[in-house]
Amino acid sequence: MSAFETSRILRFGQCDPSGIAYFPAYLDMLVGVTEDLFAAIGWPWPKLRSERAITTPTVSLDVTFSRPGMEGDRLSFRCAVSRIGTTSLDLSHTVSAQRELWRAGQRLVATSPQTHRPVPWPDDIRTGLSQFQESDDA
Template identity: 35%
Template sequence: MNAIFKLSRQVEFNHCDAAGIVFYPRYFEMIAAVQERFFADALGASWAEMTPAGLGTPMGEITVRFSNPSRLGDMLDFALVVPRIGTASAGLDITCHSGGELRFSCNATVVYAAFDTGRSLPWPADLRTKLTEFLPEDRKKTA
C-alpha cells in the first residue's frame, strides 16, 4: 500500500476575499505549504536545511482544478501522493477536501535543483528512496 501524506489546516481570514471565500491565489500558497511540510515531515529534507546548502525543489509545472469554494472557518484536508519520480523531478498529486467535498485537485512537478546554477540535479539516493514510499504500488518496482 502506498503512503499518503496528509495535512489539515483551517481557512483563515487572510486566505479570503471580501465575500469570505478563499481567494484562489491563496490556494497556491497552501499548495506550497503542503509541499514544504511534505519534504520536512515525510522526507526529512526540510527547506530550512536545503536552502542554506543552495538546494531546493522549485515548481516546474502546476495544474489546478478548482471544484468547490472554501469559506472562512472551513477545515481543509490535504492529501499528497507521488505519481512519478524522474532523475531530477517528481510529480506531486495534491487533493483538498472539506467535509468530504472536493475543493481542488492539483498535479505538479517539482525539480531538485541547485540555486547557484539554476540547473536540476539528480535526486540524492536517500531522498529518492523516501519519495518512492509515496508511489503507487505498481510503480515502486520500476522506481
C-alpha cells in the same frame, strides 16, 4: 504506500469579502504542504538547500477547482508522489473540506541554487519520497 496528509484552517485573510477562498491563498497553502512533505522525510527545505545544495522550484502546476472553500473550513490536503524522475518529482494534490474542493498536479525539479540547473535526486531523498508514492494498482 500512503499519501502525505495534513490540514489547514481557511482563515479570514485567505478569503474574499464574501467568505470564499481567494485562490492565490490556496497556492500559498500548497507551497506549505509541499514544504511539509519534505520535512516529513527529514529534509526541510532550509536543510536541503544548506546541506545538499538542492532547491525545489515548481516548473508546472495544473489546478482544477470543483467547489468553493469557505472561511473557517478545515481543509484536508492529500499529497501523493505520482512519479520520481532523475531530476523531477510529480505530485498529485487533493484538497477537501467534507467534499473535494480542488485538485492539483505539480512538477518540482531538483536544482542547484548556484547554477539553477537540474541535479539528480540523491538516493536517500528518493527513498524518502517513495514512501508517499501512489501504487500503480490504486
